[in-house]
Amino acid sequence: MSMPRSRRASASRNTAAGLLAMAALALLPAVALAKKSDRQQPMNVEHADSFDGTYAPNSTVKLRGHVVITQGTMKIVGDLATVHFDADQNVDHVQVTGAPAHIQELDDSGNLMTGDASRLDYDNVNGVAVLTGNAVVKQQGRGEAHGDKLTYNTQTSEMTGSSGGNGFVHMTFLPKPRPGQPASPAPAQSAPAGGK
Numbered sequence: 126m127s128m129p130r131s132r133r134a135s136a137s138r139n140t141a142a143g144l145l146a147m148a149a150l151a152l153l154p155a156v157a158l159a160k161k162s163d164r165q166q167p168m169n170v171e172h173a174d175s176f177d178g179t180y181a182p183n184s185t186v187k188l189r190g191h192v193v194i195t196q197g198t199m200k201i202v203g204d205l206a207t208v209h210f211d212a213d214q215n216v217d218h219v220q221v222t223g224a225p226a227h228i229q230e231l232d233d234s235g236n237l238m239t240g241d242a243s244r245l246d247y248d249n250v251n252g253v254a255v256l257t258g259n260a261v262v263k264q265q266g267r268g269e270a271h272g273d274k275l276t277y278n279t280q281t282s283e284m285t286g287s288s289g290g291n292g293f294v295h296m297t298f299l300p301k302p303r304p305g306q307p308a309s310p311a312p313a314q315s316a317p318a319g320g321k
Contacts (some may be wrong), residue, residue, distance in 0.1 A: 173192065194206060201228050207220045220244070260274060
């Protein structure tokens with residue numbers, strides 16, 4: 126007996142990717158939010174080999190070599206960082222490149238979010254990280270997402286992703302443990318590099 130071809134088998138890659146992205150958006154807002162107090166903390170350059178620029182309204186400072194920037198529980202690591210100041214000399218956004226550039230932050234429940242990519246653009250005003258180039262975002266106890274470009278809102282935990290060319294967005298969603306059952310094992314993570 127022959128069976129008709131399934132709809133799923135005939136769906137295009139774009140439709141499958143679109144459905145996957147919608148599923149991710151439907152599930153991710155339920156995750157815990159970034160630590161609310163982080164945005165009220167000073168942003169510190171913990172380490173850099175050199176810097177140049179001017180701390181003035183609407184200016185930039187470039188940091189080079191083994192850059193580590195912290196703000197509360199948030200930590201950004203990279204090889205080159207450009208810090209942009211607004212008209213009031215507050216940090217507006219930070220652009221970081223590295224092999225990879227890295228961001229991490231705890232939420233109010235103590236769960237760790239990490240992100241790695243070739244380039245990281247962090248909007249300090251709105252708490253939005255855009256990771257581009259082999260991007261990976263992992264949420265402790267929740268799962269992970271991979272793509273060419275991932276946008277992660279640290280305030281709402283909303284995430285969007287896309288892949289260029291013939292690549293795919295890949296996601297893993299971890300089930301919540303039920304009472305009396307052990308937690309699911311976390312996805313395998315590589316050892317942190319560069320002081321992460």
